[in-house]
Amino acid sequence: MSLLLTLLAPIFATLLYGFERVLKAKMQRRVGPPMLQPFYDMFKLADKRVFIVHSFHAWLGVLHFLLLWLSIGAIMYGVHLLFVIFMHLFALITLVIAGFSVRSVFSHVGANRELIALVVYEPILILIAVSFFLSLGSFEISQILSSDPLIYSMPLGFLALLMIIPIKLKKSPFDSVEAHQEIVGGVEIEYSGLFYEFIYGAKVLEYVFIYAFVFLFGGNNYLLGAILVALSFLVINLVDNSTARVKYQDMSRIVLIGATLLATLNILGVLYV
Amino acid sequence: MNILLVSHFLMPLFAAIWFLFASSKQAKQAGGYLFLFGLSATSLALFATPHDIAIEIGALAKTVLIILDVALLLYFAKVGFQAKMVKIYALALLQLFLYTLIELRLPEGGGAAFVIDDLAKVMFLLINMVGGAIGLFSIRYLEEEKMSPRRKALFQSYLYIFLAVMSLAVSANSLLIFFLCFEITTLFSFLLIGFRKDAQAKHNANRALWMNQIGGVAILLGVIYSIQYYNTLYFSDLLALANPYFMLPFAYIAMAAFVKAASMPFNSWLLGAMVAPTPVSAMLHSATMVKIAPFLILKLSPVIAGTVLGSYITLIGSAVFVVGSFLALSKDFFKEILGLSTIALLGLMIALATIESAQTFFIVTTLMLFHGISKAMLFLSAGILEKEFHYKFVNDFKDLFTRSPLLLTFILFGFASLTLPPFGVFMGKLMAIELLSASILENPLYLIALVFLAVGSTLLVLLYFKVTATLIAKETTNKEKKRLELGFSSPLFFLLFLSFIALFTLGVPLVLVSVVAVVVGAPFIFRQISLSFDRVKEYACGEKIDFVPVLYTFDTTEKQKQRLTKLFIALFVLIPFIGAAS
Numbered sequence: 026m027s028l029l030l031t032l033l034a035p036i037f038a039t040l041l042y043g044f045e046r047v048l049k050a051k052m053q054r055r056v057g058p059p060m061l062q063p064f065y066d067m068f069k070l071a072d073k074r075v076f077i078v079h080s081f082h083a084w085l086g087v088l089h090f091l092l093l094w095l096s097i098g099a100i101m102y103g104v105h106l107l108f109v110i111f112m113h114l115f116a117l118i119t120l121v122i123a124g125f126s127v128r129s130v131f132s133h134v135g136a137n138r139e140l141i142a143l144v145v146y147e148p149i150l151i152l153i154a155v156s157f158f159l160s161l162g163s164f165e166i167s168q169i170l171s172s173d174p175l176i177y178s179m180p181l182g183f184l185a186l187l188m189i190i191p192i193k194l195k196k197s198p199f200d201s202v203e204a205h206q207e208i209v210g211g212v213e214i215e216y217s218g219l220f221y222e223f224i225y226g227a228k229v230l231e232y233v234f235i236y237a238f239v240f241l242f243g244g245n246n247y248l249l250g251a252i253l254v255a256l257s258f259l260v261i262n263l264v265d266n267s268t269a270r271v272k273y274q275d276m277s278r279i280v281l282i283g284a285t286l287l288a289t290l291n292i293l294g295v296l297y298v
Numbered sequence: 299m300n301i302l303l304v305s306h307f308l309m310p311l312f313a314a315i316w317f318l319f320a321s322s323k324q325a326k327q328a329g330g331y332l333f334l335f336g337l338s339a340t341s342l343a344l345f346a347t348p349h350d351i352a353i354e355i356g357a358l359a360k361t362v363l364i365i366l367d368v369a370l371l372l373y374f375a376k377v378g379f380q381a382k383m384v385k386i387y388a389l390a391l392l393q394l395f396l397y398t399l400i401e402l403r404l405p406e407g408g409g410a411a412f413v414i415d416d417l418a419k420v421m422f423l424l425i426n427m428v429g430g431a432i433g434l435f436s437i438r439y440l441e442e443e444k445m446s447p448r449r450k451a452l453f454q455s456y457l458y459i460f461l462a463v464m465s466l467a468v469s470a471n472s473l474l475i476f477f478l479c480f481e482i483t484t485l486f487s488f489l490l491i492g493f494r495k496d497a498q499a500k501h502n503a504n505r506a507l508w509m510n511q512i513g514g515v516a517i518l519l520g521v522i523y524s525i526q527y528y529n530t531l532y533f534s535d536l537l538a539l540a541n542p543y544f545m546l547p548f549a550y551i552a553m554a555a556f557v558k559a560a561s562m563p564f565n566s567w568l569l570g571a572m573v574a575p576t577p578v579s580a581m582l583h584s585a586t587m588v589k590i591a592p593f594l595i596l597k598l599s600p601v602i603a604g605t606v607l608g609s610y611i612t613l614i615g616s617a618v619f620v621v622g623s624f625l626a627l628s629k630d631f632f633k634e635i636l637g638l639s640t641i642a643l644l645g646l647m648i649a650l651a652t653i654e655s656a657q658t659f660f661i662v663t664t665l666m667l668f669h670g671i672s673k674a675m676l677f678l679s680a681g682i683l684e685k686e687f688h689y690k691f692v693n694d695f696k697d698l699f700t701r702s703p704l705l706l707t708f709i710l711f712g713f714a715s716l717t718l719p720p721f722g723v724f725m726g727k728l729m730a731i732e733l734l735s736a737s738i739l740e741n742p743l744y745l746i747a748l749v750f751l752a753v754g755s756t757l758l759v760l761l762y763f764k765v766t767a768t769l770i771a772k773e774t775t776n777k778e779k780k781r782l783e784l785g786f787s788s789p790l791f792f793l794l795f796l797s798f799i800a801l802f803t804l805g806v807p808l809v810l811v812s813v814v815a816v817v818v819g820a821p822f823i824f825r826q827i828s829l830s831f832d833r834v835k836e837y838a839c840g841e842k843i844d845f846v847p848v849l850y851t852f853d854t855t856e857k858q859k860q861r862l863t864k865l866f867i868a869l870f871v872l873i874p875f876i877g878a879a880s
Contacts, residue, residue, distance in 0.1 A: 076834040129836040148752035
């Protein structure tokens with residue numbers, strides 16, 4: 026089962042991404058692409074002639090995808106939550122190094138912003154993991170999924186997580202990491218064809234990663250977990266459609282102070298309420 | 299057993315003599331390898347011995363120690379008078395006064411002068427294996443240094459004497475012997491920092507001297523109070539007798555630890571040490587000197603863990619961790635970046651060492667060991683950069699990707715081993731998060747330490763990997779590629795080997811180790827596969843943009859820095875009051 030889920034994760038993620046594009050289009054009263062559009066994109070990308078800047082750069086793109094997939098596999102296997110978070114960090118670092126390894130202004134700016142975003146959301150993920158531990162006495166994901174729903178005891182933690190989802194999924198208002206109009210996609214810019222496909226795949230895998238985190242708040246009530254995921258999905262897209270991008274400095278200030286405070290209060294809440 | 303012990307303690311001294319007289323290159327190289335493997339062998343053998351070893355010394359030896367102590371303090375005073383620095387000689391004379399006071403009211407009853415316990419055995423591994431690798435490295439390094447052969451030999455033997463003194467310091471059971479070793483490490487750091495003899499070196503050496511003497515004063519005060527409250531001079535008795543109402547001696551000893559760890563406000567002495575030849579920095583940061591701090595706190599951990607003093611030390615340590623990592627973000631000088639991150643990580647180790655748990659010992663020793671290995675690797679790489687490529691500032695490192703991919707791999711590996719799974723420092727941090735989370739239930743104050751830890755460790759990730767921006771920026775260069783010579787690369791390979799081997803002691807799953815092996819090895823394989831792909835130039839939106847890779851810096855204003863310094867001075871001065879109050 027875990028293996029199956031892990032293997033199917035990219036396909037599921039791509040479907041989710043396709044659905045999101047449909048939903049977004051509906052919100053903007055556009056017709057939008059068909060739901061299978063991301064698959065068509067991928068077939069097209071696979072068909073293109075392969076261009077690379079240099080082999081190290083191309084390899085890091087592949088590695089980024091593989092490590093991200095590995096960390097999602099770790100979630101599916103129900104291992105230590107902190108391990109998952111740090112495997113994910115490892116995956117992100119490969120992307121950052123890739124971004125720095127080419128002579129491109131946009132790629133460098135993107136990689137720098139990727140690092141800053143990392144500093145912003147990583148502590149929040151850790152603090153949320155700790156609050157899971159404090160309420161359950163374990164960091165194991167399998168334990169979290171067999172306990173009572175946690176959303177009631179730690180709503181502030183859920184809010185903190187909601188604050189960082191836009192950063193992770195590169196959604197407005199916190200999408201300065203990728204910012205197509207100003208830095209042309211950041212670290213993605215130097216990838217094309219087959220290797221861009223890996224970056225594309227990694228991007229959609231992030232959806233599974235972060236929404237799996239949301240799902241954990243449902244505990245053993247999988248229906249509740251699914252509802253939470255659906256709700257946050259909706260909220261994130263609404264916010265994405267209705268806000269403007271903030272500068273990355275403001276983003277780091279807002280999230281680092283706001284979400285860290287929320288996550289810390291959440292821990293205090295778990296301890297004393 | 300005795301032969302093992304004697305050879306363990308005498309080997310570094312023997313090495314020191316060897317390098318004083320070895321004149322040919324071959325003899326030096328042979329000595330370097332020989333002592334690295336010899337020291338590794340004896341420390342591994344000692345590590346494998348199951349029980350503690352106690353050693354007593356006779357009356358004659360005690361007299362010799364007194365003479366050494368007095369001579370050392372008088373020498374410090376003399377240095378102070380020569381340099382006309384009040385701070386140095388006043389502190390030296392103050393120590394002399396306190397020392398006389400102690401000798402006059404020495405408590406009855408003896409004890410073992412040295413006890414080699416589990417902690418000392420782990421420290422031996424760190425000191426001798428990492429220190430030995432640095433010793434080997436410095437042979438090749440010194441060939442590039444402009445110095446007379448006489449001074450080179452002296453430098454090399456200082457390094458080995460330093461190792462011997464460190465081995466003694468970590469096995470000392472008598473507080474006075476520990477004090478003597480503490481002061482000798484101060485002496486050698488003073489000599490080594492000032493080794494280049496220019497104005498800057500002298501200035502920084504003097505600063506290191508007076509700052510470290512504050513630590514000496516703190517230890518002596520600790521001894522005085524331990525005589526007053528517990529009537530003993532020995533760690534073992536102190537730990538056995540300790541009473542939570544008389545924490546003052548421990549508070550003073552902890553102050554000494556903060557000084558040695560170069561925690562804020564004392565960070566300037568360790569950062570000043572980088573004017574010295576790079577093996578000195580490598581030595582001070584990884585295997586010796588600063589590691590006394592977490593060692594000392596860990597040694598006292600059974601009595602201070604769980605007390606008010608203990609939680610206070612945890613708070614200061616974790617604050618140092620965050621502030622140190624943050625300050626490093628604004629630096630451009632490679633060694634300074636590494637130095638501040640050392641200070642930060644030492645703060646973390648100190649913070650963790652005072653938490654009451656069965657795991658504390660394992661976590662802190664893991665952090666110490668792996669931090670030592672990684673930092674030694676990074677500093678040795680910094681030494682190679684300086685001598686072979688003439689790079690000191692991170693913003694200059696622009697063609698390393700093409701000039702020496704191997705050295706780049708070492709540096710990246712060093713960064714990764716400090717931040718990413720599955721390496722030791724990372725594992726230490728992971729366990730630290732677990733430990734702190736479990737401790738929050740008993741003492742909510744640890745929540746602050748936990749937040750500091752979470753924020754600080756991501757700041758370190760940002761720090762290390764922003765440096766890669768210029769490190770791997772592929773500059774088209776016409777300078778030729780350089781092969782690393784064996785004299786430079788063999789200590790690095792040794793450390794790389796150590797960090798992989800030591801993983802198994804942590805029980806890291808083999809899957810993760812192999813993942814990392816793939817990550818490290820695959821680019822070279824992939825290069826062959828990708829030969830058939832077409833290459834393309836980077837995209838620039840059709841504009842002509844001159845590309846200059848630079849680092850993002852995150853500057854702090856002078857005012858903020860002063861405020862931070864004041865805050866840390868206040869925190870530091872409060873330690874004995876907290877100790878007295880608890």
